[in-house]
Amino acid sequence: MTHSQTTLHPIWDEFPAIRKELQGVLDRIEANLDANDADVEAALIDMFSHGGKLLRPAFTILIGRFFPAEREPLLNLAATVEMLHTASLVHDDIIDDSPKRRHAESVQSRFGKDVAAYTGDYLFAVTFRTLADNTNDINVVRMATRYLERILSGELTQRTNHYKRDMTIANYEDQIAGKTAALFVLAANLGIAASHTPKDFADLATDFAYNVGMAFQILDDLLDYSADSTTLGKPTLNDVREGVYSAPLIIAMQDNEEIQALLAKGATISDDEAVHLGELVRASGALAIAEDMAVAYTNTALERLSDMPEHESKHILLSISQTLLTRND
Amino acid sequence: MTHSQTTLHPIWDEFPAIRKELQGVLDRIEANLDANDADVEAALIDMFSHGGKLLRPAFTILIGRFFPAEREPLLNLAATVEMLHTASLVHDDIIDDSPKRRHAESVQSRFGKDVAAYTGDYLFAVTFRTLADNTNDINVVRMATRYLERILSGELTQRTNHYKRDMTIANYEDQIAGKTAALFVLAANLGIAASHTPKDFADLATDFAYNVGMAFQILDDLLDYSADSTTLGKPTLNDVREGVYSAPLIIAMQDNEEIQALLAKGATISDDEAVHLGELVRASGALAIAEDMAVAYTNTALERLSDMPEHESKHILLSISQTLLTRND
Structure with missing residues (x-):
């Protein structure tokens, strides 16, 4: 997946080091996704480019930095928590028939519930793959x-x-x-x-x-x-x-x-x-x-x-x- | 989850040893499920009690028996493949608006698409928990x-x-x-x-x-x-x-x-x-x-x-x- 135009939330403007790491999280999410379907790709780009505050991956990074951590697994593990969160939002919108998500049209409203169901499932799969690839434990x-x-x-x-x-x-x-x-x-x-x-x-x-x-x-x-x-x-x-x-x-x-x-x-x-x-x-x-x-x-x-x-x-x-x-x- | 009344497919009648192991797989699936919602529990019992031929867990067991294997992880890993299969069937039925599954009413038709979405997601979660709990690798x-x-x-x-x-x-x-x-x-x-x-x-x-x-x-x-x-x-x-x-x-x-x-x-x-x-x-x-x-x-x-x-x-x-x-x- 490429070419998402992501704008990070201004909450991070005063913390450029974390802002940079969160951009790194989004880059890694994008690099991990290859959904094999144009609509699902579009749905994913849609979700991650209206990426909200990225609070959960920021927690992973901020907690992880207290003690020495390898950067690459840390950013990838931060990516898994954001993907998991996004997967659950996409499925929640099916359940709620919600027309809106993150100030934009929801995946199920824009692409239909079949794309929403697959997109969520696919994100669950990528979440667990990324998780297993970034820990030996x-x-x-x-x-x-x-x-x-x-x-x-x-x-x-x-x-x-x-x-x-x-x-x-x-x-x-x-x-x-x-x-x-x-x-x-x-x-x-x-x-x-x-x-x-x-x-x-x-x-x-x-x-x-x-x-x-x-x-x-x-x-x-x-x-x-x-x-x-x-x-x-x-x-x-x-x-x-x-x-x-x-x-x-x-x-x-x-x-x-x-x-x-x-x-x-x-x-x-x-x-x-x-x-x-x-x-x-x-x-x-x-x-x-x-x-x-x-x-x-x-x-x-x-x-x-x-x-x-x-x-x-x-x-x-x-x-x-x-x-x-x-x-x- | 308890009290499902499962009838194993007659394809297994002539192989009582495998039949017994497949019953063990179903028992382990049931023991692993505790969904915290009456409808989802009912949906799961519904799916697993019309359990089809259980071909995929049978493959796990039959391939696993060629060389010495510990029984408990083998049956649990066999359970994961059936749960994964079932999760994807439940979500497929949302996508297809399918009224029938395994000769019975589909989860989404009987309980609604919200229960179907949760049931599938919950099964994915239990699948990965069971998988991770039954391997050290x-x-x-x-x-x-x-x-x-x-x-x-x-x-x-x-x-x-x-x-x-x-x-x-x-x-x-x-x-x-x-x-x-x-x-x-x-x-x-x-x-x-x-x-x-x-x-x-x-x-x-x-x-x-x-x-x-x-x-x-x-x-x-x-x-x-x-x-x-x-x-x-x-x-x-x-x-x-x-x-x-x-x-x-x-x-x-x-x-x-x-x-x-x-x-x-x-x-x-x-x-x-x-x-x-x-x-x-x-x-x-x-x-x-x-x-x-x-x-x-x-x-x-x-x-x-x-x-x-x-x-x-x-x-x-x-x-x-x-x-x-x-x-x-």
Whole structure:
């Protein structure tokens, strides 16, 4: 695959060394892909050229740089986590019938669900090939397969929790621990695998990545409800219609008969009713509670970070964690 | 996952030792699956309890038994090839919108495409976990990822060849080498991996599996056209409508203006026209040519088999190859 025109996210502008490595990750992803089908190639170029923030491969690289690591395996292992993430996004869009992804048309919308199914499967295959080619330790492969299962099981938990009006915050935390935090933890562990870190550092980095992942997802879900527009955004409306409930709604719906009655309408809730639902969530005080949850995870993450040894990576991780966990877009 | 009621195919009735091992493979598949979602569990039980002939895990076991192998890894590696095969079938059914699979309703038809997408992804994850857990050799994982890519690239080649009215038999052979033969070769190589065979045996077994796979797919495609009914079967009609052309049609359509004109109608070909297409294919002499192709692959397979050392497996492989490659259902 060649000729993707990738623009790296401005979050990396102030860290040129990492920016360069992330460009190296994208180059390696491209070099690894040869899908044998014009539409799948186009779909892949599409996905990786709207490459988002590349947070997960950045975690692999930043964690991996604390202790001496060989550059080539480190960048390739960072590539695997981004490919895995992208594979799951492509398949999520089939499941959600989502028209948009990364501010562009989704693969399934542009090329059809057959191309989306193949593209995701092909990325899974390349992910595992790249993983196995860049470690000599079978335990690294074993570790990665367990996190992949955990990620998929998180997605399945989300499915099981559909329309669950007695869903608890504990259910929600279990769900996002799988579908979001496990991928951050995998990213950190691939950095650890590439650099033979001491055990105590590995534990700190794993715990840091978990807490960042949790805070990141809660904030993402919070932003859906706290937008200063007076309506729920379209994606959130779709989530509610499809029975996907996130922290603000879960907190607000406990013992709230009006919200329960609206949710009981299931997929038939009208646009006006959904707007009203958003108002009820905001009026309930749930946003402050969800924000406290995110702050608690963020604080734990920053504590783990502060216990790490002095290193350039530590300062960069601190800076991007603060940027990410206080974002409002 | 528990309580599947599996009936093994009668092809194994005369080989009780292998029958027992295949039951062991199914037991290990079930023990490995814990999908965390009732529908996905039900979908998996559905797939594995209509388990087909289990040819691919049988190849792993039979090839693996020529030389001393540890039973537990051998059965687990055999399980991985069946799980991989099943994952690709589940995703194929999303792509094809297929209502049937293994004489039962397909996963996507019964549970929806979201369950089908997750079920396939989950099986890919369990496949790689089981693979990595049952070898200490990273090269076995590397080998398996390359065959998985080859299988997917064969499926993509099939997609690229859709509606290709100048498609050649070489295009077709390349396509089935990937989508069918590569999985048989992977099955054989997992048996080889579990038993540390000498290199010359490994080459024979690989070549045997490739030729069986090629003959198997050509015969499968031949049966679609040679049925004594006067109509194309419904699946074949769907294939033609979707632009999937197999050996009999590819042979017949070369320089045949009437067939070319019917195919030019693409997805709009009527039922009556498709029936007529089937008659034209049968009248063209293409079936005999396709049969000669299958016979040539079968003969090569049997030659490779005859060069293998004396072993109970050799006689069983001969018997099932003959049964498979002369089947008419």
